[in-house]
Amino acid sequence: MGNLSLKLFGKTLKNPVMNASGTLGYGREIEPLWGVERLGAYVTKGLSLKPHHGNPTPRVWEERCGMINSIGLQNIGIERFFDEHFPFFRQKKTPIIVNFFGFTEDEYIACAERIKPHRLIIALEMNLSCPNVKKGGISFGKEASTVYNIVKHVKRVTKIPLLAKLTPEVKNIVEIAQAAYEAGIDGLTLLNTIPAVVIDTEKKNVAIKGGLSGPLLKPIALKAVHEISKTIPVPVIGTGGIMNHMDAIAFLMAGAKAIQVGTATFVDPYTIPKIIEGISEYLDVHGYPKIEDIIGIAHG
Ligand SMILES: Cc1cc2nc3c(=O)[nH]c(=O)nc-3n(C[C@H](O)[C@H](O)[C@H](O)COP(=O)(O)O)c2cc1C
Helix, strand or coil, rough: CCEEEEEEEEEEECEEEEECCCCCCCHHCCCCCHHHCCEEEEEEECCCCCCCCCCCCCCCCECCCEECCCCCCCCCCHHHHHHHHHHHHHHHHEEEECCCCCCCCHHHHHHHHCCCCCEEEEEEEEECCCHHHHHHCCEEECCCCHHHHHHHHHHHHHHCCEEECCCCCCCCCHHHHHHHHHCCCCCCEEEEEEEEEECCCCEEEEEEEEEEEEEEHHHHHHHHHHHHHHHCCCCCEEEECCCCHHHHHHHHHHHHCCCCCCCHHCCCHHHHHHHHHHHHHHHHHCCCEEHHHHCCCCCC
């Protein structure tokens, strides 16, 4: 069988497949079906300094091209996550990536400060799609100068490798990634959801306002991965509309070192283990001894 293991930030992962933040609960929820130890790494739900209640319902809406979610970053807060859930990952020996966010720069800094290095914590993933309350709600990830400052300040308070997760809602994503790189970012996760709304034509109102994920996002995220992995010398993790192993392979060939699967798990909760098996079979059938042999091989 093809060797799926890879090194990320100096740690060995058994495969390049992760869940996307916010789409696999706190990890235990999937246990009746399959275990988080199958993952290359588990990515936490977005965690904040204090618990956050999130938005009123409806929180998810199925669309032809994917789904819209308006969870509103509900979570139990960073401290409770480490008290109540981290022991589960220690027991399972599963590496994790801690996704976190804030509504001010200080909140991002305080979150990162509270996460102590541990051999199972591969990286911190800062969600830059969050609204900056001090700038009238415009998301942190929209302006290169804001991205530069926040990355620089967060890097100062943590020794754990730092990933910036970028929003597609920008004019020039390469410029944003470049700003993160100049500020010292260790890696990039591409992409977060696209802002979207649904109109309920019976009630004549906005039924849901949130982030669009799923198949529509795939070619957009692939372009970002392809361009950025060729120009910026840090590992890129690809996410957006990966529904099966061939989608995952497209991201790896475009230059992603690892991939994250979100919406597809809501369609079929076994998607992640199927993708892991599918990539392994692909390597065998096409004569690639290891996963690294296909990373970034797409030319053009
Ligand atoms: C229900 C739901 C909750 C999400 N929560 C978070 C979150 O807490 N933090 C974050 O950075 N991204 C969050 N995302 C975005 C996903 O991690 C991922 O970047 C995006 O959905 C694109 O991947 P997909 O098309 O495979 O779903 C969420 C997405 C969904 C669908």
